[in-house]
Amino acid sequence: MGDHTVDDYDAIVVGAGFSGLYMLHRLRQLGLRCRVYEAGSGVGGAWYWNRYPGARCDSESYFYCYSFSEELLQEWTWSQRFPEQQEILRYLDHVADRFDLRPDIQLDTKVTAAIYDGGSRRWTVETSRGDRVTARYVVTAIGGLSAANVPDIPGLDDFEGRWYHTGQWPHEGVDLEGLRVGVIGTGSTGTQLIPVVAEQAGHLVVFQRTPNFSMPARNRPLDEATVAEIKATYDEIWRRAKSSPGAMPLPGPSIAFDEVDEDEARRRYEAAWENGGVLVLQQFNDLMTNPASNEFAAEFFRDKIATIVRDPETARKLMPTTYPIAAKRPVLDTNYYETFNRSNVELVDVRATPISAITPRGIRVGDAEYELDVIIFATGFDAVTGAFAAIDIRGRDGVELVDKWRDGPTAYLGLAVAGFPNLFTINGPCNPALLTNVPVSIEHDVEWISDCIAYVEAEHVEAIEPTEEAEHAWVRHVGDAVAGTLYLDADSWWMGANIEGKPRRFMLYVGGHDDFRRRCAEVAEQGYAGFAMTVPNRTA
């Protein structure tokens, strides 16, 4: 390596988004000497990078935030039901300042390697800036959706226009006024982006491989009375969120589809659709286990598309028919389907005939060439494992994490990995986060990890890692939880199916946040059952 300093820390945290900021705060409270490395030029993680037009959260603002500080809850006021990227980033900047976190965060620095030395029981961490430091603990706070996926389509280098990935959007913005714009991808990102870009572009071509089920957000400003009511009831809000499967303080479905007749089922869907937000798909508790329940919901959505979109052929193309509803991440939108009624918007189905090349002038699909000034890749991420693979992580006996995960990722509780002592993974694979309201999942994991570190420090444990048996049992449980559900019937990023060559395995725990929280608490109460600990002169 070039110029480097050697320094020694108690803990290195990788990433300064929602999880890294809180992890730092907790570890400092334990009196540990910490360093956070962050690739961006600012804090904020996903909300630092995803600055594309229309970027917004699908969780409601009042529960898409930290719960750990009553003062923070009372002093911060959200302006909208669903917060925009800029507002969430302002919030995270505020958190970094309020808890004086910045002195321990090194920006513009990617962690390139983390190598465990079994002799000294320390990690050596290297960065893109030439740092080479050692630490007892490494905590990954790298986010499950941070490794941008730009599909390998021949010809991109020769494109004469400009192109962007939504997850690496230029800070100065992109002036699309009057231009011919192509958007590839219709996941949550494309669905948020397309209506906003359509208002700016001269002509917009949407390249759709798989249509998504999208429901109206019905975003609105939050008035003073609503804000006051929220702030007065936060204890109850968090109690409900932490005891719910989705980590949200919203009523969950308590009945099965068969318990009501079809008119009543339709009435419920209709009412939820009018109200907007994620509750539309929280009507029946068997949505993901009963094909009839699922198909009813899917048909309700397709009817909505037929009602909103004027051109029947375009409406037909926008209707998902090849996978169960909610087996890919459900999406919230503002005027998504309405956008296809605009005269400057064109929808190209690239399922039957894929994009064959990017030409100097645009995108080729079969015999047609679409001439474009700008291409926007809303093509998602190498989710869950991609950000790990970008770091050379080697555990005991030189085992490489990418090798261990060659057939799919494994981790005990999604928090720690056998063979990788003193490494903790916030919202790692086999964890329910990313199916949940993420900040609540993050807080849980951060608190569990810091409690675990406090325990091992107090007990003079030098190394802690899950046993192979405990990890296998957890991974089996994760597999059992998803077996027989409709989640397995779609090519989702949850399945690793969006990245060519990636092992096809459901990477998250569908058992729910409440169940997971209970299990993690039990493991801790039993003195970290399932973990092996190395104590000088004693091995437990």
Ligand code: NA7
């Ligand atoms: P997603 O949900 O992975 O969506 C990516 C979209 O890009 C999806 O429609 C893909 O089609 C499409 N895609 C990917 N590669 C190609 C190629 N080669 N050709 C055509 N279309 C392609 O990513 P998002 O950024 O929207 O959302 C990620 C998460 O962020 C989201 O779930 C929230 O949790 C927040 P496909 O469906 O694979 O056929």
